Amino acid sequence: MFYIGLLVISETNALPLSAVITSFIVGSVAIAFTNSGFGSYPFLMAKILLFYHISETAGSAFGWIIWTSQMLLLVFLGALSFLLLPVLNRSK
Numbered sequence: 001m002f003y004i005g006l007l008v009i010s011e012t013n014a015l016p017l018s019a020v021i022t023s024f025i026v027g028s029v030a031i032a033f034t035n036s037g038f039g040s041y042p043f044l045m046a047k048i049l050l051f052y053h054i055s056e057t058a059g060s061a062f063g064w065i066i067w068t069s070q071m072l073l074l075v076f077l078g079a080l081s082f083l084l085l086p087v088l089n090r091s092k
Contacts, residue, residue, distance in 0.1 A: 001073070005066040011058040019052040027066070041067040
């Protein structure tokens with residue numbers, strides 16, 4: 001999901017592997033230290049991508065796209081499992 005997010009914005013298409021790994025690690029720290037990274041994830045993505053000559057606007061947009069897609073997937077799969085668990089664990 002992180003890799004596909006890189007392809008969405010033209011500024012992040014040609015990032016080197018070191019930038020991808022660094023931003024992935026910084027994003028993991030942002031999610032771990034705050035409640036799901038709300039606000040801090042896009043902010044830190046914008047700041048870390050400044051080191052790789054990506055504009056702050058593109059970095060912030062990248063952060064919001066990645067964070068939103070991850071949270072939507074988490075909420076969708078959580079709701080799906082919440083609904084399917086009673087059905088699948090029903091006694092026979």
